[in-house]
Amino acid sequence: MDGTVLIADDDRTIRTVLTQALTRAGCRVHATGSLAQLSKWVEEGRGDLVITDVMMPDGNGIDRIPAIREVRPDLPVIVISAQNTIVTAIRANEADAFEYLPKPFDLPDLMTKANQALSRRPRKSDVMPDTISIPRESADPEMPLIGHAPAMQTLFRMIARVLNADLPVLIAGESGVGKTTIARSFHELSDRRDRGMAILTAADASEEAVSRAASKAQGGTIIIENPAGFDPAAQARLISLIEALESGPNRDEAPRIVATTGPDPLGDVAAGSLRSDLYYRLAGVTVVVPPLRARVDDILPLATHLLARAVVQGLPERTLGDDAASMLRAHAFPGNVRELENMMRRLALTASATVISAAEMREALNQQGGTRPIPAPAAMRSPVMLDSGSMAVKPIAAGAGRLSDSVEAHLQRYFDLHGDSLPPPGLYDRILHEIERPLLQVALDATGGNQLRCADLLGINRNTLRKKLTELNIEVTRRRKLM
Structure with missing residues (x-):
């Protein structure tokens, strides 16, 4: 890799990590927090690539891209951000960023993107819009479209690419994943947002309702919720509507069609519940929304966001205690965002104090159903026993069980939740990540944050420990300080 990279991030640790990695790869690096x-x-003509954070002390990295492009039209910009929302992805795309990566980012992935940016030929046809068209007030939609998980970032990038395309969109996914919210985002975040929006459902799909929707959404968006649930006559009316919009005299003002459907629309076609000619008219672009179990890293940020939104809706202010957060993070959550939202609202109402306790979280998760009851906390168990080099925890009312047995049971439950489908790719690294992070955190706590003692306890050298703490983005505290 060859070239000069300009880094702007107010986090010194990130600047250090990127500087070291890029320098080892053969690049020259200038890093700043401004x-x-x-x-x-x-402006001085330095740099062949820019890597910038979004939220900086003296401004917004995405807002700075138009000025960069005005001075250096061919200078690629990679955006990294802890603001893992759909709006960030869309704004980065509209600003013509070379790539957008959420924090905590995967360093090898960022290095690959940097190499691609440095190796690309200048694009003479690049045109930078005068302004970023996504309004800031759209950053908090009705249901939070946030997510760091790869599946959600893929979704965000897809939405950003087709947001203003003149194509119908079909949004597929399980119940409760937020399909209607995403459908609304295609209107509220697009250049059609100042025009009308209408929603058609199976409960109101009469000829009058279809005509009313077409009139209300002229130049805007019509959202069709679950067309497979419409009766045959209503599906025929939808086909007639789409044909009229595509070929009518006012087709320049025709609304965009965005439809939501279950996880298997082609299965609905095969079963006869969705007309094939209607499906092909709706599926100009198909967007698949992942279930919550495919984005477990997003559960805690979503829960925190939902609790904050509950306050705006008039419910008591609540936060998750550390033990409650750990319990939620480790739980094989059986539902989707809607179920998580319902649980957070219930906890906001029933929690006995501002901080939600582990006992309250355990009760809420057990009420949620879908998995085995969550056991009592470690304080109610006997001490850890070591048996032939393997760890076993012996509950008071049960026999001893090896750690490997617990891991196997958790993995089996995770596979079972996917039914006949396989989990998303990358399972090996995800499982190692799940085990490695708590191991390092517990070991650091046990050694008072002393990295030398922690490395000795784990049987690894200190440099390896430092590297893992950085890679896993373990929060730096006074008791857990990177030397």
């Missing part, structure tokens, strides 16, 4: 300094370097 967008003003970044702009100065760009």
